[in-house]
Amino acid sequence: MSVFLGEILAHPALAAADPVVHPLGVVADAQPVRWVHSSEVLDIAPLLRGGELLLCGGITLATASPAKREEYVRELAQRGIAALAIETGGALPEIPADMLHKAEEYGLPVVELRKVVPFVGVMQAINSMLVSESVGHLQQADAATRAMAAELAHGASLDKILSVLAGITGAAVKLTSPWGVTMGSAAPEGWSSEVGADGGAGAAQEEATKQEAGGDDGSGQGGHANFSGAAAGRLISVDIPVRGVLMGRLEVLVPPTADTALAQVAGERAVDILGLALLQHTPPGLHALAGAELMRAVLNSAPEWRLEQLAPGAGFPTDSPAVVAAIHAAAPQELRGAVENFLSSHRIPCAAYLDDAELVVMIGLPCTEPPGERRQLLESLRGLEGDHDAVIAVGPPVARVAEAAWSLAEARRALEVRQIRRRNASVRRRFAARGLVVIDAQDAAVESLALTCLDASAREAFINRQLRAVLEHDEQRQSQLLETLQVWLDSGCNTAQSARELHLERQSMHHRLQRIFELCGGDPRGTGRLAALHLAARMAGLP
Numbered sequence: 001m002s003v004f005l006g007e008i009l010a011h012p013a014l015a016a017a018d019p020v021v022h023p024l025g026v027v028a029d030a031q032p033v034r035w036v037h038s039s040e041v042l043d044i045a046p047l048l049r050g051g052e053l054l055l056c057g058g059i060t061l062a063t064a065s066p067a068k069r070e071e072y073v074r075e076l077a078q079r080g081i082a083a084l085a086i087e088t089g090g091a092l093p094e095i096p097a098d099m100l101h102k103a104e105e106y107g108l109p110v111v112e113l114r115k116v117v118p119f120v121g122v123m124q125a126i127n128s129m130l131v132s133e134s135v136g137h138l139q140q141a142d143a144a145t146r147a148m149a150a151e152l153a154h155g156a157s158l159d160k161i162l163s164v165l166a167g168i169t170g171a172a173v174k175l176t177s178p179w180g181v182t183m184g185s186a187a188p189e190g191w192s193s194e195v196g197a198d199g200g201a202g203a204a205q206e207e208a209t210k211q212e213a214g215g216d217d218g219s220g221q222g223g224h225a226n227f228s229g230a231a232a233g234r235l236i237s238v239d240i241p242v243r244g245v246l247m248g249r250l251e252v253l254v255p256p257t258a259d260t261a262l263a264q265v266a267g268e269r270a271v272d273i274l275g276l277a278l279l280q281h282t283p284p285g286l287h288a289l290a291g292a293e294l295m296r297a298v299l300n301s302a303p304e305w306r307l308e309q310l311a312p313g314a315g316f317p318t319d320s321p322a323v324v325a326a327i328h329a330a331a332p333q334e335l336r337g338a339v340e341n342f343l344s345s346h347r348i349p350c351a352a353y354l355d356d357a358e359l360v361v362m363i364g365l366p367c368t369e370p371p372g373e374r375r376q377l378l379e380s381l382r383g384l385e386g387d388h389d390a391v392i393a394v395g396p397p398v399a400r401v402a403e404a405a406w407s408l409a410e411a412r413r414a415l416e417v418r419q420i421r422r423r424n425a426s427v428r429r430r431f432a433a434r435g436l437v438v439i440d441a442q443d444a445a446v447e448s449l450a451l452t453c454l455d456a457s458a459r460e461a462f463i464n465r466q467l468r469a470v471l472e473h474d475e476q477r478q479s480q481l482l483e484t485l486q487v488w489l490d491s492g493c494n495t496a497q498s499a500r501e502l503h504l505e506r507q508s509m510h511h512r513l514q515r516i517f518e519l520c521g522g523d524p525r526g527t528g529r530l531a532a533l534h535l536a537a538r539m540a541g542l543p
Contacts, residue, residue: 003130004031004033005021005032005053005082008036009021013121017087017113017115021083021109022103032051033051033052033083034130035130036052036053038054038057038119039056040057042071042072043075053083054084058088058090058091069096070099073102076108077107077108081108083108084103084108084109084110085112088113094112137259137261140265141262142269144165145266148164148270148274152273159184159185162185165252167188169252169254169259170188170263171255171258172185172188172253173185173251173252174250175248175250175278176248234260235252236263236267238267239354241354246354247275248274248278250267250270250271287313287314287315291353292353294314295362298360301405302405304402305402308401314349314351315350316362316364321400322363322404323365324362325361325381325392326395326408326415327393328359329388330389331388335359336359338385339381382436388435389436392439393414395411396442410444415439421541446535446538446539450538454539470482473515473519481519482537484509484516485533495510
């Protein structure tokens with residue numbers, strides 16, 4: 001079974017801290033914990049995977065602003081950690097009320113540790129217990145995949161293969177196409193689910209849809225799983241790619257009495273077996289396979305002759321202009337569907353490939369006016385329907401498909417530059433760029449040139465010659481003059497626009513600029529120093 005927060009708080013290593021869970025009434029026994037981690041860093045959320053119990057000594061929280069504490073809680077909650085445990089009584093006499101209110105708003109349990117305990121000892125004791133639990137899950141999941149492989153080798157139906165997974169996890173499982181058509185399902189013995197409001201028509205309709213799609217004959221053990229009105233439980237979704245093409249999606253409905261962690265591990269371990277099963281039952285089309293193979297060649301920087309060989313099969317004439325987009329998204333397959341649907345509706349050739357957490361898409365451009373079409377493409381991507389949490393970097397145009405690897409490299413570099421600038425930006429500006437963000441890699445051409453053609457020492461020397469006084473001012477007074485200068489220069493020295501972007505009053509903006517001019521030797525407008533300052537400001541912060 002999973003290890004839950006209540007069990008961890010009752011462990012002698014942590015019980016000695018006299019923990020109290022906020023808000024009162026939170027059922028700690030219902031909160032599974034994957035790992036215990038300790039950190040005083042307030043920007044820790046991007047380094048977490050979700051499911052952690054995070055231990056914090058409260059030292060940095062004691063001096064942080066209310067806005068920073070709110071940002072800290074929000075980011076941890078969005079990351080999906082199990083709980084935040086904060087030590088009180090030392091640097092932090094009590095957990096600030098605004099933090100508790102925000103944590104309750106975002107559904108993040110906060111544990112107050114009212115006595116001092118050694119965090120290292122806590123992590124060693126509890127993580128050892130969690131490792132033992134994880135090893136058990138892996139052993140059970142591997143047993144499931146071996147049994148599923150045996151069924152596949154004997155030509156079993158998808159329902160029969162899925163029934164093995166259902167039996168070991170105690171959960172109902174369903175395999176659907178990327179468009180939601182059920183291709184197979186199974187439930188453990190004794191599975192019961194509430195029938196939907198249609199009195200059972202939901203299951204019948206689902207079965208009819210499956211038969212239309214060429215589904216199995218229902219010979220799997222345990223029967224079919226009715227998800228339409230199922231009893232309360234957690235739904236786990238795992239994508240099933242085959243050779244880079246999304247072929248299906250495994251849905252696992254875990255009832256409250258089953259082990260959610262086991263179901264997650266078993267579902268992820270079953271991806272390869274289910275991919276092979278889908279190849280047998282519904283092999284991908286040649287066009288999709290050609291597109292995936294082309295994108296793999298781009299990702300591996302294959303020789304130009306290989307790209308030219310693969311391009312026609314994927315719908316790209318070898319001499320047609322193209323761009324490559326690198327996409328980082330919370331739900332990459334969902335965004336992939338939105339992007340591909342938009343491009344296909346406009347009859348724009350494309351090929352996509354999901355490489356770990358990065359989605360890479362090559363997009364064809366007409367030969368008539370590639371720059372104009374690319375600008376239109378950027379605007380269309382910014383207007384994609386749906387609530388997407390993603391960053392899309394569109395690489396520069398290339399004259400032919402054989403040069404696509406360069407466009408991808410520039411798109412990736414633009415993502416890297418954006419991440420660097422976000423780390424150095426003020427809290428308010430970081431939160432302003434949420435949701436779907438589309439960036440033009442050509443806007444990062446200066447940074448790309450600096451990273452590829454100048455070594456770090458040469459960049460640092462140039463930056464110091466131009467901006468030393470500004471950098472020292474920011475370091476000594478915790479000001480944000482460098483960011484202000486960057487925004488102002490990027491806007492074409494438009495003071496009003498810069499003030500809006502920085503969320504400043506115009507008078508405050510003028511005061512900041514006046515101080516910058518004093519530190520840099522005067523107003524650079526109309527002088528040769530303007531270009532040098534802009535170049536230094538763009539390179540500042542690069543690794």
